[in-house]
Amino acid sequence: MRVGILTGGGDCQGLNAAIRAVAKSLLLNCQAEIIGIEDGFAGLIERRVSPLSYADCSGILSLGGTILGTSNKASPFSYKGEDCSAQVMAYYKELQLDAVVMIGGDGTMSIAYELSKLGMNIVGVPKTIDNDLMCTERTFGFDTAVAIVTDALDRLRTTGHSHKRVMILETMGRYAGWIALHAGVAGGADVILLPEFPYDLDEVVKACQLRAGEQHYSIVVVAEGAKPKGGQTTVQQTIANSPDPVRLGGIGEVLKQQLELRLNAEVRATALGHIQRGGTPTANDRIFATNVGRHAADLVARKQFGQVVVLQQNCLTSVPLEQVANQSKGVSLADMTMNSALALGISFGDPSLKNPHYIK
Structure with missing residues (x-):
């Protein structure tokens, strides 16, 4: 199994905890090969990826930001005025990825939904300091903010x-x-x-x-x-x-x-x-990011794609990407x-x- 991981949109505390949880869970329990996609969707567009080992994902739990880098200006459907979605799908197939775990907020999930319709196997992980992602009671990054x-x-x-x-x-x-x-x-x-x-x-x-x-x-x-x-x-x-x-x-x-x-x-x-x-995530964000990352790894292992991990009634579950795409949750x-x-x-x-x- 080859699984890509990317972090999209604005950065927040807990991203590295989520990367760590996804990667280590799949490495230990599925003997998967993990591919880190650099700078969000820009990595898929510009063909910038690198393998992630168990050691690469150690010692990062408490770090703010993301070891993979991120971007909120790199949509495959509108990158520097061009639709690059076809070349992104071609690169995805060239990498022989079985799935991509996309960690992000509403913008990332909206892009993920469009890519899933083109045939990419995706599992979403909810992050944003704004806490405005639909269908989930909480996103990591919010508690620290x-x-x-x-x-x-x-x-x-x-x-x-x-x-x-x-x-x-x-x-x-x-x-x-x-x-x-x-x-x-x-x-x-x-x-x-x-x-x-x-x-x-x-x-x-x-x-x-x-x-x-x-x-x-x-x-x-x-x-x-x-x-x-x-x-x-x-x-x-x-x-x-x-x-x-x-x-x-x-x-x-x-x-x-x-x-x-x-x-x-x-x-x-x-x-x-x-x-x-910026800065160090709270204990709550570290734990929550770890839990949603592990749950995302479980979905990948069971080949339940096109889903986003969400918290509902204080329990982790998942909903289809289309339920969170192109909308947000307000007070x-x-x-x-x-x-x-x-x-x-x-x-x-x-x-x-x-x-x-x-x-x-």
């Missing part, structure tokens, strides 16, 4: 308290608010602004004024994809000829400037950016953490948002 943001909030709290300031922290997450929500709750935020629920600036001002009277400072967490009611998301950069041409970012600074005009307080904004993606009012935040009086910039358990 939340821990990093929570640590930053703890630090912003002490300086905000000292100077009686409004402290704004902008998080990643694209069009999903999972990082902002979970870190905001863990870090005791007063206001959390999410892409799923457009906010009213007047309500944000009101919440900060209320906190100023009680504790003399405020903590505001805003997801990069958040937008005001009737407004647009804040775009940092538009990249031509890219599969992901819109790069979000800058809402924290925009909100800072708006609040400074409305509040009798100093306002400071911090954008963590790629700090959320809803039914979410447990969202309910807790509303019950505790955290403002989301919209007075109509209520905890369903308390609606009479």
